[in-house]
Structure formats: C-alpha cells, structure tokens
Amino acid sequence: MSTSAWVRRLSSFATFSHDELNLLEQLGGASRQYATQDGLVKAGDPADRIFVVLEGLACQFKLLPDGRRQILAYLFPGDMCDPRHLLAPRWNHAMCVLWPARIAALTLESVQRLERYPNIAAAISRYSMMQQSIGREWLVNVGHRTAYERVSHLLCEFYTRLKAVGLTTDDSFELPLTQAELGDTLALSAVHINRTLMELRRLRIVTFLNRQAVIHDYGALRAAAGFDPGYLQLDTEPGVPLGRD
Amino acid sequence: MSTSAWVRRLSSFATFSHDELNLLEQLGGASRQYATQDGLVKAGDPADRIFVVLEGLACQFKLLPDGRRQILAYLFPGDMCDPRHLLAPRWNHAMCVLWPARIAALTLESVQRLERYPNIAAAISRYSMMQQSIGREWLVNVGHRTAYERVSHLLCEFYTRLKAVGLTTDDSFELPLTQAELGDTLALSAVHINRTLMELRRLRIVTFLNRQAVIHDYGALRAAAGFDPGYLQLDTEPGVPLGRD
DNA sequence: CGAGCCCTTGAAACTCGTCAATGATCGTGG
DNA sequence: CCACGATCATTGACGAGTTTCAAGGGCTCG
Numbered sequence A, B: 001m002s003t004s005a006w007v008r009r010l011s012s013f014a015t016f017s018h019d020e021l022n023l024l025e026q027l028g029g030a031s032r033q034y035a036t037q038d039g040l041v042k043a044g045d046p047a048d049r050i051f052v053v054l055e056g057l058a059c060q061f062k063l064l065p066d067g068r069r070q071i072l073a074y075l076f077p078g079d080m081c082d083p084r085h086l087l088a089p090r091w092n093h094a095m096c097v098l099w100p101a102r103i104a105a106l107t108l109e110s111v112q113r114l115e116r117y118p119n120i121a122a123a124i125s126r127y128s129m130m131q132q133s134i135g136r137e138w139l140v141n142v143g144h145r146t147a148y149e150r151v152s153h154l155l156c157e158f159y160t161r162l163k164a165v166g167l168t169t170d171d172s173f174e175l176p177l178t179q180a181e182l183g184d185t186l187a188l189s190a191v192h193i194n195r196t197l198m199e200l201r202r203l204r205i206v207t208f209l210n211r212q213a214v215i216h217d218y219g220a221l222r223a224a225a226g227f228d229p230g231y232l233q234l235d236t237e238p239g240v241p242l243g244r245d
Numbered sequence C: 001c002g003a004g005c006c007c008t009t010g011a012a013a014c015t016c017g018t019c020a021a022t023g024a025t026c027g028t029g030g
Numbered sequence D: 001c002c003a004c005g006a007t008c009a010t011t012g013a014c015g016a017g018t019t020t021c022a023a024g025g026g027c028t029c030g
Helices: A004-011 A018-030 A083-087 A108-115 A118-144 A147-164 A179-186 A190-202 A218-225 B004-011 B018-030 B083-087 B108-114 B118-144 B147-164 B179-186 B190-202 B218-225
Strands: A031-034 A039-041 A049-063 A069-075 A094-107 A172-174 A206-209 A212-215 B031-034 B039-041 B049-063 B069-075 B094-107 B172-174 B206-209 B212-215
Touching (some): A004 A049, A018 A049, A018 A094, A018 A118, A031 A049, A049 B118, A094 A108, A108 A118, A118 B049, A118 B118, A147 A179, A147 A190, A147 A218, A179 A190, B004 B018, B018 B094, B049 B083, B069 B118, B069 B179, B083 B108, B083 B118, B118 B179, B147 B190, B147 B212, B147 B218
Antiparallel strands (some): A049 A094, A172 A212, A206 A212, B031 B094, B039 B094, B172 B212, B206 B212
C-alpha cells in the first residue's frame, strides 16, 4: 500500500536520499482504512497524534454550538496535519473523513524520528508553511470575494493542488464533496452553492459528473477567481533547514 | 528599551533560564521605530527576515487587485511573525504599521541562534501554533458569525490577548484601529462596523473613547460572541487535561 | 421497492453594502 | 490663535447578494 502521494507531495519541498525515501514509504504499513463520516478527532481530544492522508479525503472543521460548521482545510491524498498540533495539549478543532480513506497516525515520537533527517524536517516545515498559506487565502476568499469568485477560486486551488501530486487526468479530478460541504467551506448556503455551480456549468467553464469535476475552460475559471497560484509554493527551490517544530 | 511584552508573551509558553532571558532582552537593541502607515514588507518581497513588535501595532494583510483588503493578523506588543516565513522564498502577503511601533527584525541566522536554546525554540513553536489557532478562529468568525457576533468576538480576543501581556488597565485597552480597518478584518463595510459598534455602545457593553476600548460588561460581550478563550492557549500545560466542553 | 440523501428550483425575507451628506476631531500652517 | 484640510465617525435611504423556506425530483443502496 503505497505512500506515494505523500512522498510526491513532500518531494516538492526537498530532495530525499534513498534512506529517507525508504523511511517515508514505511509509513504505509502503519495506516488504517476509514469510511465516509468517520471522525478522526473532535475538539478537546488530546493532541497526541497527527494524521497523514494516504488515500481518500478528510477535512478539519470547527463547530459552533448551534451547529454552524466551518471547514478549515481539506486533506487530499498526500496531505498531513501540521506536526505543531502535537505541541498543544488538545485539539481545538475536529477532523473527519469525507470519502473512504487510508490514513496513518503519527505520534510525537514518530515525527521526531522522521525529523532527525534534516531533509525530511525541512520538507515538512515547508509543506506546513504552504498549508498555512492556503489558510490565509481562504480567509481572503471567504472575507472578500463574491460567491462566484469563491467557488471558482476553490476549484482552482483544488485543481492545482491535485495536479501537483498527479491526481488529475486531463482536465478533471475527483471531487466527492456535497454542495453542503462546499457551503460550509466557503461560508455560503448549499442552495447558493448550487446556483453558482449551475452558472459555471451554464457558461461551460466547469461541469460535474459522478463526483468528478471537469475543467473545460481553466483560463476563464482562473480569471473569474482572480487565482494566483503563487501561494501554493509549488515552484520553490529547497534551501536551508530551520530548527525543530 | 524593553522587550518585556515579547518576553512576557513567550514566557507563557516555556520557562526560561537567566541566560535565555538575557538573550531575549538583547533584542531590544536591534529594534527600530516606525510610524503609522509605514510598510514593513509587501507581497513578493524576499522573505529574509521576520518581525517582532516590541511596542505599537502592526498587521499582516492581503490586497486583491481591485483594492479590497483582508487583514490576516494583528501584531500587538510582544507578537512576532511566524519564523516559518523564512523558509519560503518570498512573502505572499504584506505587513504595515498601524500605530507608532518599535519593531525588531530577525534574519534566519538570528532565529537559528535563538533556537539553539531549546526552551526558546519550544516557546516560539508553541506561540506560533497559537497564532495559527487565532487564524483558524478568524475563518470561523468571518465565515459563520453575524456582524454583531464578529465584532464581539474580535473584541473578546483582543481583550484576552492584551490582558495576557499586561496591556489592559481595569477593563479597558488601547485600540487605535479605524472602523475601516476593523471592517477589513471582519469582512464588513466600515459603515456596518459603525452601526454594530453603536449597538454595543447603546447596550452599554463596550464604549470607545480616545482610541481606548472599555469593556463594561464582559459577560454580555462573551455571550454575544460565543467566545471560548481555549484556542488562545493561555492557560494550559502540555498534556494536562482540563474538564471543559 | 422504499428510504434517505442529495440536487434543483422558485419565492420571499433579511442582512449587509453602497452612496451620499453631515459632523467631529486633529494636525498644520498662516 | 484661528482657519483650513484631511481623516474618521455618524446617519439615512436604497439596493444587491445571499439566506431561508418549501417543494419536487433523481440517484443509490439495502
């Protein structure tokens, strides 16, 4: 059972030796299968391990007392939690599985073992930095873009992130999200998500079929979103290592 | 020229030796004075140093091409940028000064020098983790709370953060922000910020005078916001459970 | 074949934004 | 010391974008 998406993702942030690659690959053995709707952690749980999504889809979210939900991040294959969570006593947000997933859990000790390899430590830090960058862009998205721009921007982000780990075919990718989940991500009602997606479909920019998103006109999508992929840092050259995390 | 707010802030995340305290205090010498409106970095600048705000107020923000602005974080006295920014080739957001400030700049080397002390490294990591946590809460705020809840929540956050570094007196604190800036933070128009603040004032919950916010009824403010200070991690020790929701 | 979830669509209501004008405050220079 | 301009706060009227409510239809799975 391969950890390849994870290795591919980290490889864009550092160059690994044979040993390091082996170590990363071994993680597959410690993984477990989860089903849609499975909870991974909830707010208040002790933060004693983080997760690496090897296949499938998971997300982080926060719940308000009255049931409103804000999705904070998606973990596609190859994505992991920020190891810094291990420094806090407890989680202050929740995680759940959105589509059947194979997920590995890492304890503080296993992360420290990995981070003895400077290349791995550097890759994880750079990768986590990029995830933070995505979070900042989401704040801009939710705060200052219209519904149409928001949806377009999120689709651009997904497309770019998935392409980077080889999870797109031609111009389409798996997107097993309900419109309610997209709504909780973009702070829009499911109804309005629907209307916006219909509009994108009507303009032949993006269509959806069987949980697949097909980008027919990436130029138009990107223009609609004002999408600038720079923040995804898929271009950076590996540099100097920086301490622990 | 004290660095005390910074030391106080970090001290809540680790216990420092005499040597470590000295080292942190020395930073004050390398600081510089800035005026309101001064830019610190803009998107695209090389990320070769980060900033520690010793006094005054600065913020991070992103600009959209048409001029819309989203403020991403405030740096009160004692706050610093995440050192991880040094791992990226360039900034993808901007920073500016909002109120006369004394600010120190740290290069990658100086951060590495500090992080040779494990307590300092740990404190900075934990502190940065908390900053990230604030960012997540902001996404919830902007995404899923009403104008009234948003404003209340932000005021609760400010009050709690400032109290933790001793920058409150009684129930008031300095808040030299314009309503336009609050609007760009909370994704509301300045006009609507005004109406919301008026409402808080009408209900005798919070008043404003000479750039000071005065909290008359913290209970009501907290209730209005649904504020739970847990995410600020000002109370807990690693691993120690606390019975809460 | 039914149950449940999800998508789709319309109509009405509401929150919040935009526009515009007035007033208050403050720093600056005459 | 006062006049001026600039920035910011305040207020009202109106409009736009989005939410809510409600109902119907399609798909999938047991």
